[in-house]
Amino acid sequence: MRVALFVTCINDTLYPDTGRAVVTLLERLGVHVDFPEEQSCCGQPQYNTGYRHGTEPLARRLARAFRDHDHVVVPSGSCAAMVRDNYPRLAERAAAEGRGGAVPGAVRELAARTHELTEFLVDVLGVTDVGAYFPHTVTYHPTCHGLRVLGLGDRPRRLLEHVKGLELRELPGAEECCGFGGTFAVKNPAVSAAMGADKARNIAATGAETVCTVDNSCLLHIGGTLSRLGSGTGPVHLAEILASTEDTPYTPAGIR
Amino acid sequence: MSGTYLGMPAFPEAAAESTRDRRLRGNLRHATHTIRDKRARAVAELDDWSALRAAGAALKDRTLRHLDHYLEQLEERVTAAGGQVHWAADAEEANRIVTRLVRETGETEAVKVKSMATQETGLNDALERAGIRAYETDLAELIVQLGDDLPSHILVPAIHRNRSEIQEIFRTRMADWGRPAPDGLTDRPADLAEAARLHLREKFLRARVGVSGANFMVAETGTLVVVESEGNGRMCLTLPETLISVVGIEKVVPTWQDLEVYLQLLPRSSTAERMNPYTSTWTGTTDGDGPSAFHLVLLDNGRTDTLADTVGRQALRCIRCSACLNVCPVYERAGGHAYGSPYPGPIGAILTPQLRSTASALDASLPYASSLCGACYEVCPVAIDIPEVLVHLRERVVQGGPAVVRGEKVVLRPARGHAAERAAMRAARWTLDRPRALRAGQRLAARGRRLVPRRLPGPGRAWTDTRDLPAVPAESFRAWWRRTRGDGAGPAGGAGPTDGAGAGR
Numbered sequence: 065m066r067v068a069l070f071v072t073c074i075n076d077t078l079y080p081d082t083g084r085a086v087v088t089l090l091e092r093l094g095v096h097v098d099f100p101e102e103q104s105c106c107g108q109p110q111y112n113t114g115y116r117h118g119t120e121p122l123a124r125r126l127a128r129a130f131r132d133h134d135h136v137v138v139p140s141g142s143c144a145a146m147v148r149d150n151y152p153r154l155a156e157r158a159a160a161e162g163r164g165g166a167v168p169g170a171v172r173e174l175a176a177r178t179h180e181l182t183e184f185l186v187d188v189l190g191v192t193d194v195g196a197y198f199p200h201t202v203t204y205h206p207t208c209h210g211l212r213v214l215g216l217g218d219r220p221r222r223l224l225e226h227v228k229g230l231e232l233r234e235l236p237g238a239e240e241c242c243g244f245g246g247t248f249a250v251k252n253p254a255v256s257a258a259m260g261a262d263k264a265r266n267i268a269a270t271g272a273e274t275v276c277t278v279d280n281s282c283l284l285h286i287g288g289t290l291s292r293l294g295s296g297t298g299p300v301h302l303a304e305i306l307a308s309t310e311d312t313p314y315t316p317a318g319i320r
Numbered sequence: 321m322s323g324t325y326l327g328m329p330a331f332p333e334a335a336a337e338s339t340r341d342r343r344l345r346g347n348l349r350h351a352t353h354t355i356r357d358k359r360a361r362a363v364a365e366l367d368d369w370s371a372l373r374a375a376g377a378a379l380k381d382r383t384l385r386h387l388d389h390y391l392e393q394l395e396e397r398v399t400a401a402g403g404q405v406h407w408a409a410d411a412e413e414a415n416r417i418v419t420r421l422v423r424e425t426g427e428t429e430a431v432k433v434k435s436m437a438t439q440e441t442g443l444n445d446a447l448e449r450a451g452i453r454a455y456e457t458d459l460a461e462l463i464v465q466l467g468d469d470l471p472s473h474i475l476v477p478a479i480h481r482n483r484s485e486i487q488e489i490f491r492t493r494m495a496d497w498g499r500p501a502p503d504g505l506t507d508r509p510a511d512l513a514e515a516a517r518l519h520l521r522e523k524f525l526r527a528r529v530g531v532s533g534a535n536f537m538v539a540e541t542g543t544l545v546v547v548e549s550e551g552n553g554r555m556c557l558t559l560p561e562t563l564i565s566v567v568g569i570e571k572v573v574p575t576w577q578d579l580e581v582y583l584q585l586l587p588r589s590s591t592a593e594r595m596n597p598y599t600s601t602w603t604g605t606t607d608g609d610g611p612s613a614f615h616l617v618l619l620d621n622g623r624t625d626t627l628a629d630t631v632g633r634q635a636l637r638c639i640r641c642s643a644c645l646n647v648c649p650v651y652e653r654a655g656g657h658a659y660g661s662p663y664p665g666p667i668g669a670i671l672t673p674q675l676r677s678t679a680s681a682l683d684a685s686l687p688y689a690s691s692l693c694g695a696c697y698e699v700c701p702v703a704i705d706i707p708e709v710l711v712h713l714r715e716r717v718v719q720g721g722p723a724v725v726r727g728e729k730v731v732l733r734p735a736r737g738h739a740a741e742r743a744a745m746r747a748a749r750w751t752l753d754r755p756r757a758l759r760a761g762q763r764l765a766a767r768g769r770r771l772v773p774r775r776l777p778g779p780g781r782a783w784t785d786t787r788d789l790p791a792v793p794a795e796s797f798r799a800w801w802r803r804t805r806g807d808g809a810g811p812a813g814g815a816g817p818t819d820g821a822g823a824g825r
Binding site: 071073075076077078079080081084085099101102103104105107109110111112113114115116117121122125153160208209211213219239240241243244245246247248249250251253254255256257258259260261284285287288289291292312317 | 331332335336339346378390480561590630643649653654687688689690691693695697698708710711713714717718741742745746748749752753755758762765779782783785786787788789790791792793795796797798800801802805806
């Protein structure tokens with residue numbers, strides 16, 4: 065089984081701890097992880113802003129980078145959703161425009177081999193207890209693409225429930241969008257901020273030390289909002305919780 | 321006589337204003353959360369909901385593929401039943417036809433059933449200009465009309481008003497339109513309803529012309545269907561001598577059997593009821609029963625253009641239930657007026673730019689009025705993939721491409737005002753398509769990481785006005801991988817996020 069990490073551009077550049085946590089976690093579970101350096105970005109920001117043609121070179125690059133792998137693991141709900149939901153669509157649209165060559169079959173085929181991290185753990189490896197230890201109170205925000213596009217269901221929760229020392233706090237209005245939405249956050253800053261403030265209030269109401277998601281792009285917005293509001297709750301990616309063990313415990317920087 | 325959508329600012333500006341309105345936010349939050357919870361319960365009662373939803377989508381898709389056939393069948397059956405059918409290519413033509421029809425009766429007033437199609441054409445204003453007064457008889461539409469206001473929701477046009485505001489509108493404005501509000505009117509819902517009932521009753525009994533829309537038109541018999549809660553619709557549809565119905569061409573369904581699906585989907589999605597209180601159906605005219613003259617105005621107004629778009633056409637499945645508005649986090653904060661159209665919320669954001677094109681700054685901003693959270697698609701009873709259409713229309717705005725506008729095939733040019741964004745996207749793509757450049761950029765960012773200001777100037781302000789920036793890590797993931805795992809690196813180890821704990825945040 066050849067497994068590759070698609071770290072995503074935002075994790076690569078801003079949240080390397082998350083990528084390292086995935087490597088640690090998967091290696092602990094006996095999986096050899098590959099990181100093809102040819103990879104970069106799935107093209108989600110371009111695609112979702114309307115630049116479909118501009119997305120195509122990035123999709124081709126990603127398909128090339130992972131052409132030889134059985135499974136591609138992505139620690140991001142929205143980037144996994146981009147590959148799974150929109151890459152076949154990219155191919156379809158290019159074919160309809162008579163420019164099928166712009167999106168080769170490999171792009172469409174990548175969708176079937178791409179798994180968001182919790183899907184890979186629960187569905188492919190068949191584990192929910194990954195031997196993690198994280199002695200903190202945590203509230204879980206199910207991000208929109210993970211929840212509604214990928215249909216992650218209770219996978220993240222089942223993983224969290226098996227983490228020793230972790231106390232899970234229910235998040236009111238959990239399924240409501242945090243207001244990030246990629247370029248939405250800057251194109252409609254007032255509405256995005258209003259949604260973010262409501263999410264932050266709900267998170268703060270749990271009294272949890274950390275808010276956890278499967279997507280650092282949402283956490284960029286949620287964490288930035290919490291920090292600006294002076295909240296004591298810090299953001300943490302689920303992978304970092306799962307990578308933490310009693311032998312090598314991990315305390316995210318956001319925890320005060 | 322009523323507000324206008326003309327000259328409204330683009331969505332972000334209008335929404336920046338409306339999100340600051342605390343009373344509006346409170347009214348909307350309360351109303352949308354109440355109805356969304358009720359809808360979820362009403363839908364959960366049916367164990368075949370997903371099959372119904374699939375049937376609702378499939379029936380509409382099939383009908384739309386053969387729309388020409390079913391419209392001609394409808395016209396033939398309506399005519400055979402004593403009605404008269406008029407075809408309106410656009411709003412102006414529809415208004416002209418209705419104005420002429422009312423004039424031909426010699427009347428100068430008409431009572432109206434709540435109708436999205438006539439909101440879309442701006443019929444009331446057109447009639448007013450012709451010296452004809454149209455009275456809205458739906459309770460919420462009445463509130464909007466008396467308040468010289470605009471509807472802000474498809475189902476609950478006055479959702480932005482609370483009951484004390486309604487009390488005030490009734491108290492100060494009813495007298496200008498007919499029977500004044502009773503003395504000592506309170507803000508109790510029963511009292512407000514009674515005031516409306518008394519005010520409207522005299523209009524129902526006097527009116528000789530009724531104007532309506534329709535939820536469905538059944539092609540096989542030429543029957544129109546209106547579903548409602550209040551009974552005012554039944555009054556307008558039965559008491560006047562002349563009935564004029566303005567209906568979008570996408571409202572046709574082939575058979576009565578198809579209603580089995582939609583009369584389950586619509587009330588549960590819309591008012592969260594198992595069945596709506598009133599379902600009125602009528603077929604042409606019947607001697608001695610109801611209106612003696614019936615006119616059906618079939619409205620295109622951009623629908624055929626929309627039908628030509630293979631991605632966007634699914635918006636024509638919409639049965640105007642408003643479930644997508646009630647779950648939308650953007651609608652809940654911005655309110656309906658920011659969408660600058662009678663169709664607010666997620667469905668409006670994909671319908672308006674197709675019906676009106678993306679030429680104006682407002683209409684070009686609508687596809688971006690969404691975080692693409694997907695809650696709308698999840699609740700849509702006819703499975704319109706609203707996020708997919710939003711992204712498709714964004715493409716039309718920034719990338720341009722082929723489209724059909726007023727029946728003509730055109731190639732749209734990218735909208736103006738996106739030059740900086742386009743350049744930024746191109747630069748990002750250039751870098752992301754060159755890992756070496758990406759690595760260099762990341763190294764540069766790491767070196768300058770102490771220099772990142774708390775608040776960014778220029779366009780970056782849109783981010784830092786309300787959010788702190790994350791700390792830039794000392795080392796990117798790919799640099800770490802290269803150092804520890806890459807060619808020439810020492811044996812693997814120390815992979816844990818614990819080395820340099822939390823540096824990334």
